[in-house]
Amino acid sequence: MFSNSCEYGLRAIIFIAQQTTQNNKVSLSTISAEINSPEAFTAKILQKLTRNNIVKSIKGPYGGFKIEEDKLDVITLSEVVNIFDGDTIYTRCGLGLSQCNGDSPCPLHHKFIEIRDKLKYMLENSTLSGLLNDLDSDLLRLKR
Amino acid sequence: MFSNSCEYGLRAIIFIAQQTTQNNKVSLSTISAEINSPEAFTAKILQKLTRNNIVKSIKGPYGGFKIEEDKLDVITLSEVVNIFDGDTIYTRCGLGLSQCNGDSPCPLHHKFIEIRDKLKYMLENSTLSGLLNDLDSDLLRLKR
DNA sequence: TTTATAACGGATATTAATGTCCGTTATAAA
DNA sequence: TTTATAACGGACATTAATATCCGTTATAAA
Secondary structure, X not given: OOOHHHHHHHHHHXXXXXXHXXXXXXXXHHHHHHOOOXXXXXXXXXXXXXXXXXXXXXXXOOOEEEOOHHHOOOOEHHHHHHHHHOOHHHHOOOOOOOOOEOOEOOOOHHHHHHHHHHHHHHHXXXXXXXXXXOOOXXXXXXXX | OOOHHHHHHHHHHHHHHHHHHOOOOEOHHXXXXXXXXXXXXXXXXXXXXXXXXXXXXXXXXXXXXXXXXXXXXXXXXXXXXXXXXXXXXXXXXXXXXXXXXXXXXXXXXXXXXXXXXXXXXXXXXXXXXXXXXXXXXXXXXXXO
């Protein structure tokens, strides 16, 4: 569904969000260990999240990454997905046709947009704080 | 959602299916023109469909591709998607975790499988004949 | 001020997906 | 039997995604 990069990005942001609720900032090495992702590549993922103003990075000793606490209620998975994979997941036709729409639909159109819109709605309505509240247990599963 | 190859494959099979209902077989060049896909690449797509026994190919003059008529009710989009993209769309965790499941779910699990299962159901229950019957008009939109 | 730490940023490497080329094989019609 | 046609199949080319490397920059603590 999502690209590899996007999956790493989602895992990272959820992990950082959780640590933020405990007033911790976390380093690259910790993040990549906790979400089970290649460290050097994860550095790029985090850069992208930083540049897009999703996370805040702090350089130097005792540095790391965190999320501004007031953003936990605001940042949605939709934004994160959009950063890594663009908006194709919300807009692309199931058969890859650029001009397909309700007026001039491909054979799959109606069945497909039903699913696509549900996905869009789900991602747009999943905030980081919401996700953390909904956890089955106090345990956050982001590895394997 | 689907790979480029898969989208071409779906467009091709739907076009061939429709032509089959009119007792026509169609050549590579016709198919790639009608579904607006690169011809040489489409040849590979069709080979894959042929090897997977979805379409039947006929070599030589007046040759081309067709679907055995009795298969129109049987072949689902699910099978075609599976040929090109494998089953990850039905099985992969939203965050890319290999061990994620209902007993040990990732934070997105419940919300995600709801969508994923709907997609799976939709694809498994979309036969070629069904799709063609559901058409809004007699016009089959598979280009652009 | 020096030193250690951790993110930054650009270059490079690897792999998979996408796409093309061209000679080969099968076959229908002349 | 010859010829033209159209799929087949393998090699090759290009592009995008994934991933790594390493010197640079910022900063906190000693």
